[in-house]
Amino acid sequence: MLQLYFSPMACSLASRIALMEAGIEARYHRADLWTKKVVEDGSDFLSISPKGAVPVLVLENGEKLTENAAVLQYIADLRPESALAPRPGDPDRYRLQEWLSFVGCEIHKAFLFPTFWYKDDAAKAAARERIGKSLSVAADHLAHRDHLVGKGFTVADAYLAWSLLLLGRGGVDVAQWPPLADYLQRMQERSPVRSAIDHEMQLRKVMARQVQNP
Numbered sequence: 225m226l227q228l229y230f231s232p233m234a235c236s237l238a239s240r241i242a243l244m245e246a247g248i249e250a251r252y253h254r255a256d257l258w259t260k261k262v263v264e265d266g267s268d269f270l271s272i273s274p275k276g277a278v279p280v281l282v283l284e285n286g287e288k289l290t291e292n293a294a295v296l297q298y299i300a301d302l303r304p305e306s307a308l309a310p311r312p313g314d315p316d317r318y319r320l321q322e323w324l325s326f327v328g329c330e331i332h333k334a335f336l337f338p339t340f341w342y343k344d345d346a347a348k349a350a351a352r353e354r355i356g357k358s359l360s361v362a363a364d365h366l367a368h369r370d371h372l373v374g375k376g377f378t379v380a381d382a383y384l385a386w387s388l389l390l391l392g393r394g395g396v397d398v399a400q401w402p403p404l405a406d407y408l409q410r411m412q413e414r415s416p417v418r419s420a421i422d423h424e425m426q427l428r429k430v431m432a433r434q435v436q437n438p
């Protein structure tokens with residue numbers, strides 16, 4: 225069985241969404257991204273992946289795959305019938321990779337990562353200042369279409385939906401871009417997306433209670 229190392233509401237949520245959309249069962253292991261420990265047994269997360277970051281997907285043969293773009297495409301290709309990615313060779317496959325890169329580099333790493341992980345307020349403010357350009361690009365693209373690529377939901381939508389969900393926590397209101405706010409709403413109406421978010425929000429609440437009452 226596949227195994228996913230994740231942290232509640234981190235970018236690994238996109239992989240959980242993809243697994244649920246594809247109807248693939250997996251074992252989930254929570255990683256504490258601050259202590260770099262695996263929560264269930266206190267083992268060293270860095271020995272699972274020296275990058276110390278989620279997602280990490282452990283494949284059936286024991287190999288470990290990291291990086292959102294690779295993990296998401298791997299999951300999609302396990303169930304081609306779910307159409308979570310255009311098939312290799314289809315020109316839209318490059319559109320998918322284009323969006324996975326854009327979300328990963330220009331929204332996730334350029335904005336969400338600094339606003340959550342950096343201590344420096346000036347760096348956070350600079351990231352907030354710059355993110356509008358990328359969000360406008362995505363908003364223009366989605367103004368007259370329901371999904372990022374082709375006519376249906378793909379793993380690129382899973383990744384963008386996660387990043388939009390977290391915008392507010394980074395201090396940016398998605399409502400400034402109505403096409404993005406509508407898109408996020410539509411994405412959250414999908415049952416696998418909703419279930420994945422609800423599950424991880426619940427885990428976060430439990431985490432918060434544990435911090436208050438150790």
Ligand SMILES: N[C@@H](CCC(=O)N[C@@H](CS)C(=O)NCC(=O)O)C(=O)O
Nearest residue numbers: 234235257276277278279291292293
């Ligand atoms: N380039 C990586 C970035 C993954 C990443 O930044 N994950 C964050 C959570 S959203 C993380 O685990 N951060 C902990 C750290 O970098 O120490 C990817 O696309 O998978």
